[in-house]
Amino acid sequence: MxxxxxxxxxxxxxxxxxxxxxxxxxNLWLDTMVLxxxxxLLLIRYLPMFGIVLAFKNYKAQRPNTFWNNILKxxxxxxxxxxxxxxxxxxxxxxxxxxxxxxxxxxxxxxxxTFAIMMSELSSRFFAKAYQTMMFFPYFLSxxxxxxxxxxxxxxxxxxxPALQKAAGGPASNFYHETTWWPLILTVCNLWKNVGYxxxxxxxxxxxxxxxxxxxxAVDGATKWQQVRHVTLPNIRTMIxxxxxxNVGKIFNADFGLFYNVPQNSGSLYPVTQVVDTYVYRAYxxxxxxxxxxxxGFLQSAVxxxxxxxxxxxxxxxxxxxxxx
Amino acid sequence: MSTLARKKIRPSTGSLNRxxxxxxxxxxxxxxxxxxxxxxxxxxxxxxxxxxxESIREIGYSFRPxxxxxxxxxxxxxxxxxxxxxxxxxxxITIIGTALSVLMCxxxxxxxxRKDYGHRQFFNFLSFFTMIFGGGLVPxxxxxxSVLGLSDNYAALIVPxxxxxxxxxxxxxxxxxSVPMELIxxxxxxxxxxxxxxxxxxxxxxxxxxxxxxxxxxxxYWNEWFLSLLYINKNMDIIPLQYLLMRMQRNADFxxxxxxxxGADAAKAAAQLPSQTLKMALVVxxxxxxxCAYPFFQRYVVAGLTVGSVKG
Numbered sequence: 001m002x003x004x005x006x007x008x009x010x011x012x013x014x015x016x017x018x019x020x021x022x023x024x025x026x027n028l029w030l031d032t033m034v035l036x037x038x039x040x041l042l043l044i045r046y047l048p049m050f051g052i053v054l055a056f057k058n059y060k061a062q063r064p065n066t067f068w069n070n071i072l073k074x075x076x077x078x079x080x081x082x083x084x085x086x087x088x089x090x091x092x093x094x095x096x097x098x099x100x101x102x103x104x105x106x107x108x109x110x111x112x113x114t115f116a117i118m119m120s121e122l123s124s125r126f127f128a129k130a131y132q133t134m135m136f137f138p139y140f141l142s143x144x145x146x147x148x149x150x151x152x153x154x155x156x157x158x159x160x161x162p163a164l165q166k167a168a169g170g171p172a173s174n175f176y177h178e179t180t181w182w183p184l185i186l187t188v189c190n191l192w193k194n195v196g197y198x199x200x201x202x203x204x205x206x207x208x209x210x211x212x213x214x215x216x217x218a219v220d221g222a223t224k225w226q227q228v229r230h231v232t233l234p235n236i237r238t239m240i241x242x243x244x245x246x247n248v249g250k251i252f253n254a255d256f257g258l259f260y261n262v263p264q265n266s267g268s269l270y271p272v273t274q275v276v277d278t279y280v281y282r283a284y285x286x287x288x289x290x291x292x293x294x295x296x297g298f299l300q301s302a303v304x305x306x307x308x309x310x311x312x313x314x315x316x317x318x319x320x321x322x323x324x325x
Numbered sequence: 326m327s328t329l330a331r332k333k334i335r336p337s338t339g340s341l342n343r344x345x346x347x348x349x350x351x352x353x354x355x356x357x358x359x360x361x362x363x364x365x366x367x368x369x370x371x372x373x374x375x376x377x378x379e380s381i382r383e384i385g386y387s388f389r390p391x392x393x394x395x396x397x398x399x400x401x402x403x404x405x406x407x408x409x410x411x412x413x414x415x416x417x418i419t420i421i422g423t424a425l426s427v428l429m430c431x432x433x434x435x436x437x438x439r440k441d442y443g444h445r446q447f448f449n450f451l452s453f454f455t456m457i458f459g460g461g462l463v464p465x466x467x468x469x470x471s472v473l474g475l476s477d478n479y480a481a482l483i484v485p486x487x488x489x490x491x492x493x494x495x496x497x498x499x500x501x502x503s504v505p506m507e508l509i510x511x512x513x514x515x516x517x518x519x520x521x522x523x524x525x526x527x528x529x530x531x532x533x534x535x536x537x538x539x540x541x542x543x544x545x546y547w548n549e550w551f552l553s554l555l556y557i558n559k560n561m562d563i564i565p566l567q568y569l570l571m572r573m574q575r576n577a578d579f580x581x582x583x584x585x586x587x588g589a590d591a592a593k594a595a596a597q598l599p600s601q602t603l604k605m606a607l608v609v610x611x612x613x614x615x616x617c618a619y620p621f622f623q624r625y626v627v628a629g630l631t632v633g634s635v636k637g
Contacts, residue, residue, distance in 0.1 A: 030444075121344055133620060135360050135363050150366075153366075158601060160386045160387065163387070201631060277462075
């Protein structure tokens, strides 16, 4: 549309000049609008990208002790900072990150879609709305708050479950030191927080389906189950596939708050709670090893980029409208 | 199978538009149970915050405590200083951060929606690229701290979250769906400047979009604790309530130590503190503003997230 109109204007000589001058002035005004955001992006997002060199350097304070000078004068060490890849901790953390993410993507998908379909089929609008409101609630809480919710149930001295165990005469579990239950606890926490949110998303998609499709199916004698199977599911299939692929694209990113706060940063739980994000943070916070933690972070960013580009390429083949780029 | 059989008995389309009562009941049971599970932990924490210390010593946390008490809430008033300052900080950071952030997002998204803007693609990419690649946690942290001076100040708790490419996409979609280009051209012909058009003509049309972004951003700031974890080392006067709660879990008498009112008797005071119920009372303080406002803003958030669901 716009291109055609501008082309038409360009056909006339004097009009073209006038247009381009006002065009430049207009660009300038619009430039001032993007300026604050652009400055923020350059300082907070692009400047740190140069910090990636930290992953290949042995960062040490130099004289004069300014940040850029330290970076410039620190010794190049090649891939030394990537030595951590050989440690057994790394394998565990990668297993945890991928394992939890895969499990949760699948579980989340099945449960959310099921709940969304159920909500769309309730004859009572009031209850549908009430369930939706309650289920969406945890999404608005922080993991710090959620960690206290978990603590209320698991706290070794007064938590409900250990207290019940004691009341029953048995020994109380010390949840924050036993790894056994944590895969389950983390899974429950993740579903608790996110299922409501994604159900609402799918519900929005289901509500958008043309009702005449259901009427036509009913006229043809399809039962409600058949309608769900042959009308609802095919209509949200694209959305399901796209969200699924996009989530797979983010498979190397874990929810830091969940893995850090909910297990109370307990060291004895690391074998089942350590993920890439917490690993990078702890490498820096505990040992101040800038080189190694930058290297781990860089690997995460790089692999993440590859995954998301691959995911996007797949999505573009399925539905170009939904692709990110 | 049973539904198929029933269909043959009652083949009217009326029954085909609805699940039979038994199935509906099963749906209600499943959804209702999960919905309850979603809010029960909060109810439990409210109950604990009103439980007396004796009851906790006796039977632990319980949905039916032996005796009730408002002691925890009384202590929040006595403990003044750190607690209320953190609460105030939470509000302050949320309000200032949201105002600035929404303005920046609004200003950035508008030119990206204008198809006649010459640098549209460049700035679109500038913002978008950061969604798929970044410098990583540590380089970002080191640069923000050493180069930009984001350390132990309010700026450190506000600036790193000021701008979000995701929100820009959501905002831009709102522009695309609700502002006709003809309107902007008409305004230009009438002699309106770019900023005049934006604030007098476009702004009133996209207020639902702005509300959505404002709520998402405000929630982000209200729930923020990670920035404090990274950037605040010494200056505990400026931490928000979320981080105070987090610190208290690691360090039981943190609140007592950091309360100027108790002074030298900190250790003694910490021993007397109903620390468990007090913490739960603080959780209630954090959640109550959200729980109260939530039913009203839910609609906007759903709108925003649905718009950005796939792109996010």
